[in-house]
Every structure is written in structure tokens, then in C-alpha cells.
Amino acid sequence: MFKSQRWFVVALLFLAGVINYLDRAALSIAAPLIQKDLHFTHAEMGVVFSSFFIGYALFNFVGGLLSDKIGAKKVFGGAMGIWSLFCGATALASSLASLIVLRVLFGMGEGPFSSSNSKMINNWFPRREVASAIGVLNSGTPLGGALAGPIVGYMAVQFGWRWAFVIIMCIGFVWLVLWALTTTELPQQNKRVSKSELALIVAGQQTDESMDKVAHGETRLGFYLRQPIILATAFAFFAYNYVLFFFLSWFPTYLTEAHHMSLRDMSVATVVPWLLGSIGLAAGGFVTDKILRVTGKPLLARRIVLSVCLGMAALCVGFAGRVQTMQGAVALMSVTIFFLYVTGSVYWAVIQDTVRRERVGGVSGFVHLLANLAGVIGPAVTGFIVEAAHGAYGAAFVLAACIAVLGALCAFVFIREPKGQASREARTRTA
Template sequence: MFKSQRWYIVALFFLAGLVNYLDRAALSIAAPLIQQDLHFTHAQLGVVFSSFFVGYAIFNFVGGVLSDRFGAKRVFGAAMAIWSIFCGATALATGIASLIVLRVLFGMGEGPFSSSNSKMVNNWFPKREVASAIGVISSGTPLGGALAGPVVGYLAVRFGWRWAFVGIMLLGLLWLVAWVTTTTDEPRDHPRISRSELELIESGQQQRDTSTAGAIDEESAPLTHFLRKPLVLATACAFFAYNYVLFFFLSWFPTYLTEAHHLSLRDMSIATVIPWLLGSVGLASGGFISDAILKVTGRPLLSRRIVLGVCLGASALCVALAGGVQSTSGAVALMSVSIFFLYVTGSVYWAVIQDTVPRRHVGGVGGFVHFLANLAGVIGPAVTGFIVQAAHGSYASAFVLAGGIAVAGAVCSIVGIREPRPAGVRVGRAW
């Protein structure tokens, strides 16, 4: 499978996702040391966590539009360079103001990650492989989160938390060399692609373009037409719920383990590996599960809706219970199962966009959905910080809130992600 050029690009994106979450999770792993060194309160730390998502959410949309206009290769390469540099620059922070500015700029660099890789997949894959490709790509992100614990924990303890950020910056810049020298935006421009692979890709894309036809000529419709569609907005709402739970875990779970369960930085770094590893399995398998259901039902949106409804609901139950257990092993186990089910849905949001949007708008619509979804990152970590501070260090209410939002996302996906009615048809009346 990975001998083909399209799966080579997936492998590169997988590694990029690993670096992406290694960079992103570094702050939460080092947070106890940073909080002590820079004298942050819980509320201030929550604001620092959220500041990343201000730049990130805005450039989800900007990056998607730029990918449609200038090509995903160029946009993604620039994004990797920017986020790597500002990850390393985190070492220069001297207080809350400088750290917030650096995190916003870091977030701007990471913003185009998902929308530009979705655009690249749209260019390189036939419809029947889209969710599987996105699932494999996305599975690199929790693996990066898993590595962040031991890698950042070791570097922070051995050399200080500042050098940990410099070290992981170098990995991103090394990856960038491979990306620039071995990829192209379009399969037909790649010097090493085989004729059979190119024919497979182009025939699969013709089928996908035909399947996106709707009540109007959507191939010529403006971007704003798709941004207003109820199906797109429902996908964004479900994605918001996914991100709320994910960023609650990413930002606060390490600190929760050190404060509520009194783990050392070393033990906390090891404990956080387990949920990330299960999440990686969930992401890798989620796209294949959704595509397998598609083969049985022949209905793309039904297959996506089944996965979203079941798995978001299961994740909600586990995260709501995780904050109420007394044992460390119980909290880690419940959070691990929650992250597994959550990540099974990770590729499905993008698959819905691929199923319903013409190729020329995939980047813009994907970026818009990702922007709305990542408002959860702006809101969630800060809200959690204020909840914990108001509750005198208790995290129980924050876990329950995360579970409630996941339930709302499951309901939204079941109700709103449905096949459009044929043109000229209204419920109860034929035109």
C-alpha cells in the first residue's frame, strides 16, 4: 500500500501529525514547571492554553482558502516552518504576556494543518479511500501526543523546560526538507507516479464530483453557498464537541493528574501515553470503519452519522465519569476509553466534507468547519481554568461539562448530517 505515491504522501502527513501534536502537547506536559517558574494561577494557565486557539482557529479557515487558491503543498510547507519556529521561540517567554503572544503566533502556524491535508487528500485519492487516508494521517497526531509525555518530560527534567521546545522545533524543520523535495500538489505533476495509479485516482475523483451534485449546479456555486448549508453547520457543531473533549484532555489532564492524583512529572508523563496510544488506534481505524459501513450501505452520510452518533456518545459517558473516580488507574482508564471512541470519529468530519463539497471548495469549507470547531479550544481551556479555580481545585464539574458537550455533538450529528433531498422535492409534496 505504501509503495504508491498517494500513500507515500499519507505517510509524510502521518509524520507531520506526529510532530504537530508533539509540539502542541509540549506545553501541557511542561505546564507544572512553567506554572511554577512563571508563577501562573489556574485561571492564567487556562488563558495561556486558550490563546493558542485564537490564532489556530482563525487560520483554520484562512489556511483552507489559501490551499484552494495557492495549493496545499505550498501552504502546508509554510505552516510547518512557521509553527516549528514559534514552538522553539516558546523558550524565550518571560511572563504571561510574552507567552500568550508566542502561543497565538504558534497557533497561526498550525492552523492550516487539517484543511490543507484534507485538500491534498482530495487531490490525490479516489472517493472510496478518502476516510481511510484521513484516518491514517490523523492517527499520527495522538501518537505525537503519546511521545510528548516521555520526550518533553525527559528533556524538561534533564535540561529545563525551555530546551524541550527548542529540541522539538528541529524535528519540524527536518520534516520540511522531505516535504519540499518529494511532493507535488497534483498527481499528474509527480515525476514518479505510475500510469495505473494516476488512472485510479482520476477515475475515483470523477465519481466523487458526480456524487456532489445537488439542487443547484454546486460545482459553480460560490463558497458562501456551502458555508450556509445546514449539513455543514451540523458537522461543525459535532466537530466542536469533539474538540472540546480533546482540548480539555490535551490542556488540563496532565495538570489534573499532578494535582488531583499527586503524580510526579515523570509518572504523569508516562500515564498520559496510554490515552494517546489508544487514540492513535481509534483514529487509524475510524476511517476504515466508516468506509466499511459505506460499502455495506452505499450511503456515505449514513455511514458517517452512525460512527459519529455512537462514538461521541460513548466518549461522553466515559469522560463524564473520569473526573469522579478516586483511583489514578480508574481515571486514566476511563479517559483512555473516552479518547479512543472520540478519535474513532476524527476522520469522519473531514469525510463528510469530501462527500458533499466540490473539489474546488474542499479547502475553504474544511477550513470554515475547522474554524468553528476550534472555537472550542478558545473557550474550553479557559473555562476549565476558571471552573477549577472557583471550585478550589476540584475538576469534577469540568469533566461533566465536557461529557455534556459531547452528548450535544452526538445529537447534532444524528439530526443534521443527512443526505439532501432531490431537487424540486419537498416533504409531503412533489413538485
């Protein structure tokens, strides 16, 4: 599989995902030291966590639009350079205001990550491999989160939290050089792509009657952004992100405060959920593509995976805040992250199934923008809940579970074949 050039592109994007979440998770791992050093309250730290998503959510959409206009390779490379720079600049923070500004700029750099990924996959892969490719490349993000615990924890303890951000910045710049030298926007532009692989990609991207289920010839961006299936996908993605960012931002601090773990032990304990998440993300794409091949119905396959796995994640995160032991909390949160990440490739696959190629970047960016409003709202809300509850986290876990349940229900109701398409298929079967 990885001998083909299209899977080499996925391998590079996988590594970028590792770096992306290594950068992003670094703040939550170092948060106890930063709070102590800069004298932040829980509410102030929650605002810092949320500030990242102000820039991030906005540039989800901007990055998607730019990917359609100037190309995903340029947008993704520029994003890596910008977010790496401002990750390193985090070391310069000396106050609440300066850290908030740096996190907003850092978020702007990371914003185009997923929408430009989606565009690259759309350029390089046949339709039947889309969810599998997205699942593999996105499995790098939880692996980066897993590595962040021991790596950032070690560097923060040995050298201070500021140096950890500088070193991670350098890793991003090394990847950027490799991306610039080996990758092209389209497979037709790449001399390493064999004729047989190019023929497979081109043939697999041809639109047939089963594709473009929503538009029926419509190509305007605004048309897609009003469709119930797109809005439902965005809300389900919002629910996914609310739980994910609750874990990403606050779970390390929860372990140190509620279960009195040291920074070193906490850094190791958080590896397990991320590793299971990486497995879930890689497996989720293959599972949904397998269901697609069995049923022949892309949206049915996506709906099954989203509604079932979001529901399981809701159940587990709801109980995670009620257990009394550290081992129980880590185990339940690990299962939560696994089921959550099984759905991680499916949101993008729904877009690939329903949107014309020339609008994939813009629609992906729009959906990702709405989804990442969870990052603007969630960490800050959690901070205020914990502050009001005098350090108790139980209500925050329950709220995350309720939002995940709503996301699962939304996916089950709205992500389905349009009525016109369903009736055409029924007539075909009875003819």
C-alpha cells in the same frame, strides 16, 4: 498499500501529524514546571492554553482558502516552518504576556494543518479511499501526543522545559526539507506516480450522481457555509474538540494535582490514552468506509460513526472525573479518547462527500474554524471552573460530557441525505 505514491504522501502527512501534536502537547506536559517558574495561577494558565486557539482558529479558515488558491503543498510547508519556529521561540517566554503572544503566533502557524491536509487528500485520492486516508494520516496526531509525555517530560526534567521546545523545533525543520524534495501538489505532476495509479486516482475522483449531494451545481463558497449539514458537522466537530482540548490542556495537570503524580509518572501515564487514540483514528476511517461500501450511502455511514462514538466518549468522560483512583481516571480517559478519535476522520469525509473539489479547502477551513472555537473557550473555562472550585475538576468533566452529547445528537439529526436525494433514491429502488 504504502508502495503507491499516494500512500507515501499520507505517510509524510502522518509524520507531520506526529510532530504537530508533539509540539502542541509539549506545553501541557511542561505546564506544572512553567506554572512554578513563571508564577501562574490556574486561571492564567487556562488563558495561556486558550490563546493558542485564537490564532489557530482564524488560520484554519485562512489556510483553507489559501489551499484552494495557491495549493496545499505550499500552504502546508509554510505552516510547518512557521509553527516550528514559534514552538522553539516558546523558550524565550518570560511573562504571561510574552507567552500568550508566542502561543497566538504558534497557533497561527498550526492553523492550516487540517484544511490543507484535506485538500491534499482530495487532490491525491479516489473518493472511496478518502476516509481511510484521512484516518491514517490523522492517527499521527495522537501518536505525537503519546510521545510528548515521555520525550518532553524527560527533556524538561533533565535539561529544563525551555530546551524541550528548541529540540522539537529542529525536528520540524528536518521534516520540512523532506516535504519540499519529495511531494507535488497533484499526482499528475509527480514522476514517481505510475500510469496505473494515476488512472485509478483520476477515475475515482469523477463526480457522479451520488456525489455533490448538497450543491446540485452550486459552486459559491457562501452557499456551502449556510448549509445545515455543514453547520451540523462543524458543531459536532466543536464537541469533539472541546473534549479533546480539555484532555490535551488540563488532564496532565489534573493527574499531578488530584492524584499527586510526579511529572515523570504523569508523562508515562498520558501515553496510554494517546496510543488508543492513534488506533481509533486509523481504524475510524476504515470503519466508516466499510459501512459506506455495505450501505452505499456515504452520509449514513458518517452519521452512524459520529453519533455512536461521540455518545460513548461523552459517557466515559463524564465518569472519568468521578472515579477516585488514578488508574480509573486514566482508563476511562483512554476509552474516551479512543471513541473520540474514531470520529476524527469523519468530519473531513462529510465535507469530501458534499462539497465540490474547488471549494474543499475553504469549506474545510470554515468548519475547522468553528470547531476550534472550542479551543478558545474550553481551556479557559476549565481554568476558571477549577479556580472557583478550589482545585476540584469534577464540574469540568461533566461539562465536557454534556457538550459531547449535544454534538452526537446534532450529528444524528442533521447529517443525512437531503430530502431531494432521498426521494430520487426511493424512486430508483421502486422503478
